[in-house]
Amino acid sequence: MTDYKIALVGFGGVNRGLAQLIAERNAQWRATLGFGLTIVGVTDLFLGSVLNRAGLDAAELVALPAEKGALARIAGGTAEAFNETVIKQSGADIIAEATFTNPVDGEPAATFCRWALESGIHVVTSNKGPIALHGAELKALARQRGVAFEYEGAVMSGTPVIRVARQALAGSGLQGFEGILNGTSNYVLTRMKEGLSFAEAVAEAQQLGYAEADPSADVEGYDVRLKVVILANELLDARLKVSDVTCSGISAISAADIAKAEATGQCWKLIGAARKTSDGSVEASVEARLLPRTHPLAGIGGAINAVSFNTELLGAVTVSGPGAGRVETAFALLSDIIALHNAGKR
Ligand SMILES: NC(=O)c1ccc[n+]([C@@H]2O[C@H](COP(=O)([O-])OP(=O)(O)OC[C@H]3O[C@@H](n4cnc5c(N)ncnc54)[C@H](O)[C@@H]3O)[C@@H](O)[C@H]2O)c1
Numbered sequence: 001m002t003d004y005k006i007a008l009v010g011f012g013g014v015n016r017g018l019a020q021l022i023a024e025r026n027a028q029w030r031a032t033l034g035f036g037l038t039i040v041g042v043t044d045l046f047l048g049s050v051l052n053r054a055g056l057d058a059a060e061l062v063a064l065p066a067e068k069g070a071l072a073r074i075a076g077g078t079a080e081a082f083n084e085t086v087i088k089q090s091g092a093d094i095i096a097e098a099t100f101t102n103p104v105d106g107e108p109a110a111t112f113c114r115w116a117l118e119s120g121i122h123v124v125t126s127n128k129g130p131i132a133l134h135g136a137e138l139k140a141l142a143r144q145r146g147v148a149f150e151y152e153g154a155v156m157s158g159t160p161v162i163r164v165a166r167q168a169l170a171g172s173g174l175q176g177f178e179g180i181l182n183g184t185s186n187y188v189l190t191r192m193k194e195g196l197s198f199a200e201a202v203a204e205a206q207q208l209g210y211a212e213a214d215p216s217a218d219v220e221g222y223d224v225r226l227k228v229v230i231l232a233n234e235l236l237d238a239r240l241k242v243s244d245v246t247c248s249g250i251s252a253i254s255a256a257d258i259a260k261a262e263a264t265g266q267c268w269k270l271i272g273a274a275r276k277t278s279d280g281s282v283e284a285s286v287e288a289r290l291l292p293r294t295h296p297l298a299g300i301g302g303a304i305n306a307v308s309f310n311t312e313l314l315g316a317v318t319v320s321g322p323g324a325g326r327v328e329t330a331f332a333l334l335s336d337i338i339a340l341h342n343a344g345k346r
């Protein structure tokens with residue numbers, strides 16, 4: 001039986017969700033997945049940090065209030081976030097990195113990933129910044145150190161997309177994709193159709209744990225732009241930079257625009273897309289599009305996401321499921337750990 005020691009970097013919605021799953025399901029995972037998880041460190045800019053190589057009580061961590069310095073209440077804890085110490089000295093086999101996504105330079109999360117990989121520690125992350133902005137470097141570092149760098153939750157949360165497309169669609173002749181890749185903006189458009197104002201709908205999405213720390217990343221398309229870069233580079237062999245993707249969001253769409261679309265049998269959706277062109281390059285965009293109600297993506301409501309892959313052998317293959325959420329994204333981290341565990345078995 002394998003028992004992985006795991007340290008949680010960032011203890012907001014997603015990593016708290018993972019701690020909750022560990023508290024509730026570790027015994028079941030030991031029986032069904034062949035491994036268990038022991039939390040040996042937690043660090044968070046707001047909450048502080050704690051490290052215990054013998055293992056921390058996951059339920060006690062989950063019960064902590066979201067108050068400044070709260071980790072000081074755990075035996076051995078402190079109100080300061082000793083990120084580097086927790087990453088390098090907790091004895092962790094795996095770092096679960098879930099700090100905020102920085103769409104400009106991916107930092108400091110990219111540095112957290114680098115510290116772990118350089119130390120021979122596996123990294124699982126739901127953070128889009130390090131992958132979209134430093135993916136090639138971090139993947140090479142992981143290969144060089146013989147450890148895993150997994151990031152399924154960076155696109156469509158717990159709904160499997162990256163591994164499915166990379167593995168199950170290999171050889172299908174993938175030419176491009178288009179999708180609804182941001183839960184918050186899709187939730188906002190759905191709720192505005194139901195009568196809420198833009199601000200009310202954004203506030204609800206924040207309350208439900210879907211939105212980024214700065215929700216303008218969701219509604220202005222920046223979050224989708226990172227996801228388009230990740231998918232295009234991963235699946236279409238592109239070398240896109242964030243600045244290569246044209247980008248606009250949904251903030252200019254008014255309640256009147258939504259009502260007018262509705263009256264004409266259409267609906268607004270924020271669409272991220274990329275496709276191979278005839279000269280072999282890849283072009284990509286993020287924009288609000290008016291879709292006919294019969295379009296396959298028109299019926300995707302709330303925080304659900306969907307991506308339709310355009311393949312030569314199968315035509316369109318569409319995957320849909322939760323695109324945001326604390327436990328949903330924590331599940332993505334678990335799926336990354338399952339992947340690295342299974343890879344180690346081969
Ligand atoms: N919530 C979702 O639905 C979802 C889905 C997919 C991906 N993600 C991504 O997962 C990550 C975590 O999301 P979340 O919802 O838990 O966010 P969150 O805002 O709830 O939590 C992030 C935590 O990171 C901490 N933090 C910020 N900077 C830090 C630093 N320098 N050092 C240590 N801690 C730091 C914050 O104090 C906060 O507690 C983000 O990158 C987000 O984009 C979230």
Ligand SMILES: N[C@@H](CCO)C(=O)O
Nearest residue numbers: 182183184210211212
């Ligand atoms: N804020 C993001 C989280 C998932 O990446 C969304 O709403 O889709």
